[in-house]
Amino acid sequence: MTNTKLLEQFRSFYFKNYPDDMETQISYFAVFGGLDWEVDTTKPIAELLQVLVLDNFEAIDAQMRELTLNNTLNRKLLKALATGDRRIFSAFNKAGLNNVNGGIALNFLQEKGFIQLEYSREEHPRNKYPNTKLKREDARHRISHKVLFTYPFIRFWFYFIVPHIKEIEAKEYDAFFKDFEMRHNSYTSLVYEELSEVLLNYHLRDSHILSSGSYWDAKIEIDILTLTQNGNIYVGECKWTNHIINKKELHKIYDKCQKLGIEPTQIVLFSKRGFSKELTQLSGVKLALYSSDDFTALVKKRSADYTQCLISLL
Structure with missing residues (x-):
């Protein structure tokens, strides 16, 4: 089904900023999508990140913490979902959460509209082969749903900013920019897939x-x-x-x-x-x-x- 909210954000970004071409539109939207900001897409993204994000880091970070109630579990789960394979169970493991506190954090993020579930369409081997004795690995297999971020910028924040937050707080940006340059394409791939x-x-x-x-x-x-x-x-x-x-x-x-x-x-x-x-x-x-x-x-x-x-x- 068409992701209406993502489509509306994509259109909003375009009509607010009028990029020269669709490759630029997608690349810049993957970073700044979901924000009501004017973005000069004739400038390099790294330059915009410095001016729009890093120079305003304290204010944005304070608002991000407020949005997540500055709750450690909420922030850990968002980081794990942003940087991992988006599968819920693996994100719980990566964030050091169990099914109880992880489930509470997941429900909060859903209710706040930061994420939405993408349900697996896999059929469990137990249902696919009801009369067959399964191998242990097949019998113990857990089907895991995935998560999609509602706003590209929130995923960007927890994908790139939060892992480097101590350095950024100290106004040391080299590692962040190196990481962004190296992984910007792979990061954009998910938004491109959704679009x-x-x-x-x-x-x-x-x-x-x-x-x-x-x-x-x-x-x-x-x-x-x-x-x-x-x-x-x-x-x-x-x-x-x-x-x-x-x-x-x-x-x-x-x-x-x-x-x-x-x-x-x-x-x-x-x-x-x-x-x-x-x-x-x-x-x-x-x-x-x-x-x-x-x-x-x-x-x-x-x-x-x-x-x-x-x-x-x-």
Whole structure:
């Protein structure tokens, strides 16, 4: 289903700042999305981080602490969710929480609107093979739901700022900027994946979508798996990297589909920098290719007001 709140934030960011292109829009939105700030997207992100975030660190940090009630468990869980694989149980372990205090923190973050659950569509081996004696590892397997951050900036804060908070408090920024430069692309990948699903569902808006989102189980992860009422299956993979995508990626997806036991109606690839000539020649009914420019479709219409979807800081 279309993530309406993310789409509205994406549009709000665009119409407030008017970036030159969609690659810039996505890259800057992944950091500053969800904020009612004017962002000069002609300037490097590192420069903006210094002026908008680090120079105002104390004020923003105070408001972030207020939003989380300055509760250690809430902050630990947000950091674990931001920097980990988004699975709830692994985040509890990473944050040193158990199912009780972790559950309390998770419920608080949901109620405050900072996160939303992405429910697993994996079928437990016990239900899939009810009359079969399972291996111990299969019998003990726990299906874990994942979490998505409602506002990109909150995820950015707990992904990049909080791990370096002691240094930043001391106004020592080198480690933070080095970390940001090294991991900015991988960080942006999740927001790109979420926006890619929004774009796919936009193009499927005349279909009745039964289920949409990422898919994961113990062995397979797929960025986007969308099912429609007429039985169509759309399998998508998203690559926010600085090189074009080639045919090898297509083979990897077909391999995943085979292991999962599904026959895709269409493979959908999303790429920051486009596709190889060989892959482009294969595009058609069975293969759809989307590059950064195609995200312009999401900002064609301007709504009167998106401020209800933004958080106020500063």
